Amino acid sequence: MSKEITSRAQDYSQWYNDLVIKGELADYSAVRGCMVIKPYGFALWENMRDVLDKMFKDTGHVNAYFPLFVPKSLFEAEEKNAEGFAKECAVVTHYRLKTDPDNKGKLIVDPEAKLEEELVVRPTSEAIIWNTYKTWIQSYRDLPILVNQWANVVRWEMRTRLFLRTAEFLWQEGHTAHATKEEALEESEKMLHVYADFVENYMALPVIKGVKTASERFAGAEDTYCIEALMQDGKALQAGTSHFLGQNFAKAFEVKFSDKENKLDYVWATSWGVSTRLIGALIMAHSDDEGLILPPKIAPLQVVIVPIYKGIEQKASIDKKVNDIITALKAKNIRVKYDDTENSRPGWKFAEYEKKGVPVRLAIGARDLENNVIEVARRDTKEKGSYSLDNITETIENLLTEIHQNMFKKAMTFRDEHITKVDTWDEFVKTLDEKTGFISAHWDGTAETEDKIKELTKATIRCIPLNNIQESGNCVLTGNPSTQRVLFARAY
Amino acid sequence: MSKEITSRAQDYSQWYNDLVIKGELADYSAVRGCMVIKPYGFALWENMRDVLDKMFKDTGHVNAYFPLFVPKSLFEAEEKNAEGFAKECAVVTHYRLKTDPDNKGKLIVDPEAKLEEELVVRPTSEAIIWNTYKTWIQSYRDLPILVNQWANVVRWEMRTRLFLRTAEFLWQEGHTAHATKEEALEESEKMLHVYADFVENYMALPVIKGVKTASERFAGAEDTYCIEALMQDGKALQAGTSHFLGQNFAKAFEVKFSDKENKLDYVWATSWGVSTRLIGALIMAHSDDEGLILPPKIAPLQVVIVPIYKGIEQKASIDKKVNDIITALKAKNIRVKYDDTENSRPGWKFAEYEKKGVPVRLAIGARDLENNVIEVARRDTKEKGSYSLDNITETIENLLTEIHQNMFKKAMTFRDEHITKVDTWDEFVKTLDEKTGFISAHWDGTAETEDKIKELTKATIRCIPLNNIQESGNCVLTGNPSTQRVLFARAY
Numbered sequence: 001m002s003k004e005i006t007s008r009a010q011d012y013s014q015w016y017n018d019l020v021i022k023g024e025l026a027d028y029s030a031v032r033g034c035m036v037i038k039p040y041g042f043a044l045w046e047n048m049r050d051v052l053d054k055m056f057k058d059t060g061h062v063n064a065y066f067p068l069f070v071p072k073s074l075f076e077a078e079e080k081n082a083e084g085f086a087k088e089c090a091v092v093t094h095y096r097l098k099t100d101p102d103n104k105g106k107l108i109v110d111p112e113a114k115l116e117e118e119l120v121v122r123p124t125s126e127a128i129i130w131n132t133y134k135t136w137i138q139s140y141r142d143l144p145i146l147v148n149q150w151a152n153v154v155r156w157e158m159r160t161r162l163f164l165r166t167a168e169f170l171w172q173e174g175h176t177a178h179a180t181k182e183e184a185l186e187e188s189e190k191m192l193h194v195y196a197d198f199v200e201n202y203m204a205l206p207v208i209k210g211v212k213t214a215s216e217r218f219a220g221a222e223d224t225y226c227i228e229a230l231m232q233d234g235k236a237l238q239a240g241t242s243h244f245l246g247q248n249f250a251k252a253f254e255v256k257f258s259d260k261e262n263k264l265d266y267v268w269a270t271s272w273g274v275s276t277r278l279i280g281a282l283i284m285a286h287s288d289d290e291g292l293i294l295p296p297k298i299a300p301l302q303v304v305i306v307p308i309y310k311g312i313e314q315k316a317s318i319d320k321k322v323n324d325i326i327t328a329l330k331a332k333n334i335r336v337k338y339d340d341t342e343n344s345r346p347g348w349k350f351a352e353y354e355k356k357g358v359p360v361r362l363a364i365g366a367r368d369l370e371n372n373v374i375e376v377a378r379r380d381t382k383e384k385g386s387y388s389l390d391n392i393t394e395t396i397e398n399l400l401t402e403i404h405q406n407m408f409k410k411a412m413t414f415r416d417e418h419i420t421k422v423d424t425w426d427e428f429v430k431t432l433d434e435k436t437g438f439i440s441a442h443w444d445g446t447a448e449t450e451d452k453i454k455e456l457t458k459a460t461i462r463c464i465p466l467n468n469i470q471e472s473g474n475c476v477l478t479g480n481p482s483t484q485r486v487l488f489a490r491a492y
Numbered sequence: 493m494s495k496e497i498t499s500r501a502q503d504y505s506q507w508y509n510d511l512v513i514k515g516e517l518a519d520y521s522a523v524r525g526c527m528v529i530k531p532y533g534f535a536l537w538e539n540m541r542d543v544l545d546k547m548f549k550d551t552g553h554v555n556a557y558f559p560l561f562v563p564k565s566l567f568e569a570e571e572k573n574a575e576g577f578a579k580e581c582a583v584v585t586h587y588r589l590k591t592d593p594d595n596k597g598k599l600i601v602d603p604e605a606k607l608e609e610e611l612v613v614r615p616t617s618e619a620i621i622w623n624t625y626k627t628w629i630q631s632y633r634d635l636p637i638l639v640n641q642w643a644n645v646v647r648w649e650m651r652t653r654l655f656l657r658t659a660e661f662l663w664q665e666g667h668t669a670h671a672t673k674e675e676a677l678e679e680s681e682k683m684l685h686v687y688a689d690f691v692e693n694y695m696a697l698p699v700i701k702g703v704k705t706a707s708e709r710f711a712g713a714e715d716t717y718c719i720e721a722l723m724q725d726g727k728a729l730q731a732g733t734s735h736f737l738g739q740n741f742a743k744a745f746e747v748k749f750s751d752k753e754n755k756l757d758y759v760w761a762t763s764w765g766v767s768t769r770l771i772g773a774l775i776m777a778h779s780d781d782e783g784l785i786l787p788p789k790i791a792p793l794q795v796v797i798v799p800i801y802k803g804i805e806q807k808a809s810i811d812k813k814v815n816d817i818i819t820a821l822k823a824k825n826i827r828v829k830y831d832d833t834e835n836s837r838p839g840w841k842f843a844e845y846e847k848k849g850v851p852v853r854l855a856i857g858a859r860d861l862e863n864n865v866i867e868v869a870r871r872d873t874k875e876k877g878s879y880s881l882d883n884i885t886e887t888i889e890n891l892l893t894e895i896h897q898n899m900f901k902k903a904m905t906f907r908d909e910h911i912t913k914v915d916t917w918d919e920f921v922k923t924l925d926e927k928t929g930f931i932s933a934h935w936d937g938t939a940e941t942e943d944k945i946k947e948l949t950k951a952t953i954r955c956i957p958l959n960n961i962q963e964s965g966n967c968v969l970t971g972n973p974s975t976q977r978v979l980f981a982r983a984y
């Protein structure tokens with residue numbers, strides 16, 4: 001058995017790393033800040049991607065693929081976007097290596113193969129895509145364009161953490177083009193709801209939908225909608241964003257369309273994305289000190305079966321029964337594995353699958369077989385019980401549903417207990433430090449106050465919730481008049 | 493309607509470009525040598541990817557993801573591989589841009605953000621992956637590793653062509669690790685057969701399986717297996733490769749395992765890949781002067797239905813019938829679209845879907861409805877006929893199968909007619925220039941002769957077919973003794 005997992009109480013951040021690495025989701029690589037997503041972690045991502053992809057297609061979107069590189073002159077065209085990402089751009093300057101004349105067997109960058117114009121490795125693709133849309137859009141008949149791209153992007157982060165913040169990550173980025181402001185706004189809200197639907201109903205993680213303040217907006221956006229989730233250490237995590245880009249990119253790239261009256265206008269835009277960061281969110285929201293707890297609907301493996309036997313004969317009769325069970329489960333599209341490898345003992349296997357967060361573990365021995373029962377253990381509550389083999393498929397189907405619901409409820413209860421209304425600055429600081437979680441407080445609406453609060457406490461305004469209650473009050477820091485509470489938290 | 497497509501006779505190469513661009517598969521981008529894969533082209537790639545992905549999983553492989561960047565010191569570790577790719581590497585040298593002090597609103601590469609070690613954008617991932625496998629492999633129990641990755645790669649080509657040769661392309665690369673040479677060899681042959689199966693049974697394109705000569709091998713491989721297809725202009729196209737890498741990468745990255753007797757040995761490797769280049773192959777093999785002809789099994793759209801009507805009433809009754817047809821076709825997983833847009837006439841639509849290569853087009857008018865029939869047109873032969881609406885689903889299912897078979901047979905006949913046995917140098921040159929296609933000729937087995945032939949004719953040895961007939965003869969160029977014929981061709 002691998003070394004134990006650090007407990008949350010002992011070192012939350014080390015606990016998280018242990019889960020990722022010992023749960024075999026991902027590992028560090030030889031490239032600073034870049035991770036290797038291991039097969040188990042990638043299978044999780046594939047399940048998430050497939051669900052999201054279907055949701056995007058069901059809402060009328062199609063996939064396409066745009067270049068990895070953005071020429072510098074395009075990158076800088078939308079000024080705010082460029083400014084926002086310039087500090088973290090990996091830049092390709094040369095297109096050839098050559099053998100090092102001074103060092104046999106080594107290579108150097110060929111100084112004669114310098115690019116005339118440097119290429120930025122995409123940190124996000126608005127620039128290259130809007131430069132392309134220019135050639136796709138002439139009239140209102142070409143609109144809307146509802147395109148999504150699954151891709152890798154690079155943002156040169158100084159401090160990286162597996163899944164949560166890596167120099168390279170995988171994501172999807174939707175980029176849509178519309179004839180009217182209303183339609184673009186509607187699209188950006190619609191995709192926020194798609195994200196919330198996914199995170200809540202597949203990742204079992206409740207989210208708060210809201211809109212960012214001006215300071216927290218995506219660089220180049222008019223409005224950034226977001227979903228915010230709460231982690232077990234009381235820190236918030238932005239799980240997805242959807243941006244209303246106004247006409248900013250259309251203006252930067254001169255993308256106009258003629259409307260039904262033949263009048264020219266700039267095109268309206270949205271973009272929206274979620275990334276492998278979501279994996280970090282689900283790990284931190286659900287798991288415990290024994291290991292990962294993966295949401296059943298996207299878990300790479302939903303059920304594992306471990307045989308407990310002495311001798312070949314017992315094994316043979318268990319195998320026979322297990323094969324029937326597996327056939328029945330697979331017929332219901334349940335992802336199941338029979339672990340009858342001989343080089344490790346059942347106890348070791350139990351711990352291993354616990355660590356890897358498999359939602360349901362079955363164990364079956366000769367005695368069970370006689371009694372026509374099987375031991376069923378659920379990962380989330382660690383409850384165990386003996387169940388009849390007669391309707392085991394139904395038992396497991398129901399259990400997977402129940403586990404999802406229980407995980408969601410648990411996360412929801414925790415989240416709700418950690419939204420605290422606060423009306424004084426002392427309370428604000430104390431709640432943030434001691435209780436943690438979201439703080440619902442009045443804010444005077446100025447960027448200065450927002451900055452000051454961040455400087456003093458490291459808490460940021462996570463969002464102004466959608467359909468926020470309007471109530472008059474006084475800013476928690478300045479005492480200036482305020483019309484609504486907003487949600488503050490320390491965040492990942 | 494868009495401008496016409498250049499005919500093959502007039503300009504084969506322009507014909508190909510017209511198909512790609514006017515068929516809306518892909519387009520050039522602002523980045524030299526990089527393409528934009530448009531939604532229609534990407535849907536085709538998604539279908540190909542999904543079939544291949546299932547084939548890989550059915551043969552025991554799992555997916556993972558490794559970094560985009562390869563540090564130069566890792567890249568150069570396997571010397572032959574490094575040498576083979578050094579001349580076409582995009583290199584990241586800096587990780588930040590900053591505002592240009594001399595030019596407001598512009599950005600420059602920040603000279604203070606120079607990387608200590610340059611990063612190569614992966615042209616292939618053996619180096620980064622084998623450097624990772626080192627940490628995954630200790631004992632024979634850790635083997636085999638059967639991993640595949642779907643990714644983008646970059647090879648800085650000087651002359652590019654959409655799909656066929658682009659600086660960035662999408663591909664999959666399998667990278668497997670084995671305890672024995674036999675097992676690795678078996679794996680590389682197995683994956684060659686998987687590729688051949690896919691290209692023949694899904695792309696309707698016959699291939700010749702063979703092995704490359706030493707000069708044509710993948711850089712760093714001990715043996716390169718390949719599948720070769722023939723295009724309509726008589727040039728060959730390498731459609732997929734599978735490499736037996738021996739212990740070369742294990743030695744370069746010091747990857748050893750202890751066997752059952754606790755003896756240390758280097759690990760054996762394979763790698764194998766196919767790319768978006770396959771799209772180029774299927775375009776050039778099947779299409780005609782009217783446009784694309786897409787193989788039914790992977791076509792984004794298999795059936796399009798066009799209504800022909802006068803007035804709202806006719807339209808309404810056609811709509812009703814078409815909805816039934818669509819429901820029935822979708823129940824059989826047939827990808828169907830009803831094009832009842834009003835801004836273009838039926839004739840225009842017919843030409844449009846012909847250009848886009850949709851295998852089956854249905855047209856239905858008021859008279860058809862009365863007679864309980866529908867017009868069915870197949871794209872491959874352009875045959876049209878009137879069919880009963882009663883069993884239209886079955887008719888279409890059968891037709892899609894027949895179209896696949898016909899496309900395969902047609903390509904096979906063309907290919908077989910263009911394999912010419914040749915025994916003299918004059919014949920060789922004449923056949924290559926006039927008849928084109930594959931030439932089956934004796935070769936003395938030396939790299940010098942191979943090079944000389946390439947120099948004189950631009951023909952290369954495409955492969956030594958698997959299970960090649962052994963017969964004594966004389967080299968077509970030198971007259972030296974030879975034990976077998978090999979296949980020469982000019983190639984993409």
Ligand SMILES: [Zn+2]
Nearest residue numbers: 234418435436
């Ligand atoms: Zn608490």
Ligand SMILES: [Zn+2]
Nearest residue numbers: 726910927928
């Ligand atoms: Zn011919």
